[in-house]
Amino acid sequence: MKIAFTSEGTSWDSLIDPRFGRTENIVLFDEESKELTAVDNSAVKNDAHGAGTATAQKIFELKPDVLITGNGPGENAAKALKHIKMRIFVDANDLTVQQAYNNYKSGNLREV
Amino acid sequence: MKEIVVISGKGGTGKTSITASFAMMGGSDVVVADCDVDAADMHLLMQPDFNFSEDFYSGEVAFVDQSNCISCGKCEDVCRFDAISVKKNLYVVDPLSCEGCGYCARVCPTKTIVNQERLAGKWFISKIKTGSIMVHARLGIGADNSGKLVAKVKNEAKEIAMEERKGFILVDGSPGIGCPVVSSLSGANFVVLVTETSVSGLHDLKRVYELVKKFNIKAGCIINKADVNPEKCSEIEQFLKENEIVHLTDLPYNENFTRAMVKGQTIVEYDHGELKELLNDGWEKIKNLVAN
Amino acid sequence: MTNPKPLKIAIASGKGGTGKTTLSTNLAAFIAEQDEVVLVDLDVEEPNSGLFFNGILTHEEDIFKMIPQxxxxxxxxxxxxxxxxxxxxxxxxxxxxxxxxxxxxxxxxxxxxxxxxxxPMIPKKTGTLRDFQIEKLHFVESHLDIGEEQAVPLISKTKKYVARKYSHVSITIFDSPPGTSCLVMEATKDADFVILVTEPTPFGLHDLSLAVETMRALKKPFGVVVNRYGIGNDEVIHYCREENISILSKIPNKRKIAELYSSGKLMYRDFPEVKHSLSDILDYCITAVRGGIA
Missing domain, CATH: 3.30.70.20 (Alpha-Beta Plaits)
Structure with a gap:
């Protein structure tokens, strides 16, 4: 499984970015290889319009199986993610990537 | 660190005066973010020092570099916003009409049209009289508040609050129900809805609450000018009950709101009676609610 | 009205809640006592003028914008x-x-x-326009659909509807959205005259100065109405004097007015001085546009 997190930083200790479209980074954890990588999203964050759909496009290209975020994507982004049948878990606000991952594993994050 | 956002669907409900009072009571533990960038007025009560300022760019605008223009007119043909016209044989862009779609630049055969970043305003970090910091901004004329500037102001406030280990971020939120208010709410721990007892007050409260519900954030409500229309007031109370919104406090119609503003003061500095007490109660309730 | 040139007045303000809707609804109702008038609510994200009128719905239509399919x-x-x-x-x-x-x-x-x-481009619904009639008053409002981010096309199409249908009516009043954004520009750009509503307070003054900058950028003739006069201070008055801006009228601050507004009632009938103000404002606009001053 490959898991994507919206995050303010690039490591396990970074906080989850509650925003989807304007997230600072997308952090990816590959459960097989145990590898943690991060993709900078600042170019999209700085777009005046359509940050949500642009980030959704990026998620599509990164091909994770699961997305973990805070507030949840806005309507347009949600529509795009639904189209690619992404599983989305929300309410990870105020958690680090590590804590969010643990909560996800123990079934303590809400799926939308 | 907890983030509290104050919003109201319509203008003139007293939102900014109330937010400024909370900032005053919270003192040095509260970083303030003025995200009401369309009518950014809070600085008038906070004595900011405008210590740091930076230009803010949002969206794009087309620019014709005349040196390579062959006057083919393709740009004018494709523009759907009537933003390109011929003046003295030169093709020029009216930046107020241009929506930055970039179509003209793409069809220009000599590549003499470029899309530039649009200067949309300025943003500031200020020390304020509460002993804390305020992040605020000012939109330029005709600039559109896309939510990006709101996100910027909030983010800077958040970083400062983290670095300095402050307890709260207090956000004066944007009006309406569009993208800016969505950005204001994003990441909040608690939302304070300010309304007034009028037909428009209730109407706009309902509209903005629709949005808050989507975010799954705990909400409380302050009813301002509660005694102006008792009938509307009970309708609002009914609405709060049905939606499990915490009724934080009622404020009476009181011209000390304006008198304080004229002195450049927050209500709690100017008023030492009922208003101050009610606002203090409200703030204590909010702090308790976000702590849990 | 003897002069056939139709008059288009826009009512705007730098911030919300200064009494823009109060002024436009009362002014329209006042004019309608004698003449046919059109009031258009262009605050399409938060149209509120309709709360003040109980008219007969004469027309309703969906408004479209073009999108690719x-x-x-x-x-x-x-x-x-x-x-x-x-x-x-x-x-x-x-x-x-x-x-x-x-x-x-x-x-x-x-x-x-x-x-x-x-x-290919196809039409997509972006909002709904409704047209009401209360005797000599025509009231047109458009609601932007929830989730729709582009308000400009709806504002411009609402104006086109009014221009088409009511070209014979001598006065049209446009209630503009608050602020200084592109929406305000769209709502006021065809007006012959713009009335900026403000309050005599520090917030009012600050927001007025931004609205004035906007009107100057648009090269629009404009004047100021000071609402809730008596509250606050005189800085708005001083500012207008220094900047050579005409003050069309000062509407007094009265708790009773706030009460009438709060229940969605028009106020000028109960306050002779407000009626007087409305008459002054109207005369000023007519002279400014038709007499060529301002």
Whole structure:
């Protein structure tokens, strides 16, 4: 499984970015290889319009199986993610990537 | 660190005066973010020092570099916003009409049209009289508040609050129900809805609450000018009950709101009676609610 | 009215809650005592004027904007359309093109730059226009659909409807959205005269000065109405004097007025001085536009 997190930083200790479209980074954890990588999203964050759909496009290209975020994507982004049948878990606000991952594993994050 | 956002669907409900009072009571533990960038007025009560300022760019605008223009007119043909016209044989862009779609630049055969970043305003970090910091901004004329500037102001406030280990971020939120208010709410721990007892007050409260519900954030409500229309007031109370919104406090119609503003003061500095007490109660309730 | 030139007055303010809607509704009702008048609520994100009138619905129509529609059978997935859309309203997810109508500005770039014509433009509903009548008052309002981000096309189409249907009516009043954004520019740009409503307070003054800058950028003749006069201080008055801006009228601050507003009632009938103010404001606008001053 490959898991994507919206995050303010690039490591396990970074906080989850509650925003989807304007997230600072997308952090990816590959459960097989145990590898943690991060993709900078600042170019999209700085777009005046359509940050949500642009980030959704990026998620599509990164091909994770699961997305973990805070507030949840806005309507347009949600529509795009639904189209690619992404599983989305929300309410990870105020958690680090590590804590969010643990909560996800123990079934303590809400799926939308 | 907890983030509290104050919003109201319509203008003139007293939102900014109330937010400024909370900032005053919270003192040095509260970083303030003025995200009401369309009518950014809070600085008038906070004595900011405008210590740091930076230009803010949002969206794009087309620019014709005349040196390579062959006057083919393709740009004018494709523009759907009537933003390109011929003046003295030169093709020029009216930046107020241009929506930055970039179509003209793409069809220009000599590549003499470029899309530039649009200067949309300025943003500031200020020390304020509460002993804390305020992040605020000012939109330029005709600039559109896309939510990006709101996100910027909030983010800077958040970083400062983290670095300095402050307890709260207090956000004066944007009006309406569009993208800016969505950005204001994003990441909040608690939302304070300010309304007034009028037909428009209730109407706009309902509209903005629709949005808050989507975010799954705990909400409380302050009813301002509660005694102006008792009938509307009970309708609002009914609405709060049905939606499990915490009724934080009622404020009476009181011209000390304006008198304080004229002195450049927050209500709690100017008023030492009922208003101050009610606002203090409200703030204590909010702090308790976000702590849990 | 003897002069046939129709008069278009826009009512705007730098911030919300200064009494813009109060002024436009009362002014329209006052004029309608004698003459036919059209009131248009262009605050399409939060239209509130309608709360003050109980008219008969005479017309209702959906308002459309143009958006691209993907024609899968023609598409070669060349990837041009997502690249040319500056608003991320068109994205490509593998073998699919998705269009997000709310984000689209109707610039036509994706549609016309598509080499195989796989994104023809089609109309998409963006809001609803309603037209009411109360005797001599026509009241037109448009509501932007929830989620729709582009208000400008709805404002411009509402104005077109009014221009088409009510060209014979001598006075039209436009209630503009608050602020200084592109929406205000769209709402006020065809007006012959703009009334800026403010309050005599520090917030009022600050927001007024921004609204004045906007009107000067648009090169519009304008004047100021000071609402809730008596509250606050005289700085707004001083500012207008220094900047050579005409003050059309000062509407007094009275708790009773706030009470009438709060229940959605018009106020000028109960306050002779307000009626007087409305008459002054109207005369000023007529002279300013038809007499060529301002």
């Amino acid at each position: 993907w024609d899968e059978s023609k598409c070669t997935l060349c990837g041009i359309c997502p690249k040319v859309c500056n608003y991320h309203a068109v994205i490509q997810l593998g073998p699919t093109i998705l269009v997000f109508p709310e984000l689209c500005h109707s610039c036509y770039a994706c549609s016309e730059l598509c080499p195989v014509d796989a994104l």
